[in-house]
Amino acid sequence: MNFFLGEQCIYISSFNKKKLVLVNRYEIENSDDSLYFILSVIKESKFITQNFNIENWGINDENLISKLKDVFPNNTIHYNKESNYKNF
Numbered sequence: 001m002n003f004f005l006g007e008q009c010i011y012i013s014s015f016n017k018k019k020l021v022l023v024n025r026y027e028i029e030n031s032d033d034s035l036y037f038i039l040s041v042i043k044e045s046k047f048i049t050q051n052f053n054i055e056n057w058g059i060n061d062e063n064l065i066s067k068l069k070d071v072f073p074n075n076t077i078h079y080n081k082e083s084n085y086k087n088f
Contacts, residue, residue: 001047003038005058010034014045021045031064038068051075057082 004011010033013023022045026037042048054068054077068077 001038001042001045001052002055003034003057005034005056005061005064007059010037012037012041014041014047016045016047031061031067034061034064035067038064039071053078055080 001012001014003013008027008029009025010028011023011025014021022041024037024041026033028034028037042052051074054072054075056065056077057080060079065077065079068075
C-alpha cells in the first residue's frame with residue numbers, strides 16, 4: 001500500500017501481486033482523517049489479515065505513523081523523503 005500525504009488531501013493506492021487494486025484521493029483535516037481513509041483502503045483491499053508494506057511520501061506525520069504501527073505492528077512502514085508528487 002502507498003500513500004502520499006498532503007496538507008489537505010491524501011492519495012492512497014494499493015497493490016496485490018503487482019496489480020493495482022484501488023487508488024483514490026481523499027480530503028483530510030487531520031491525522032485521524034488520514035488514518036480512517038488508510039484503514040478503509042486496507043479493508044477494501046482485503047489486507048486486514050495479511051502482512052504488507054506501507055510506503056509513504058509527502059508530509060511526515062509521526063502521529064499517523066505511530067497509530068499505524070500500533071494497529072499493524074508486524075508490517076513494514078517506510079517513509080520516502082523524495083517524491084515525484086507535488087503537494088497542491
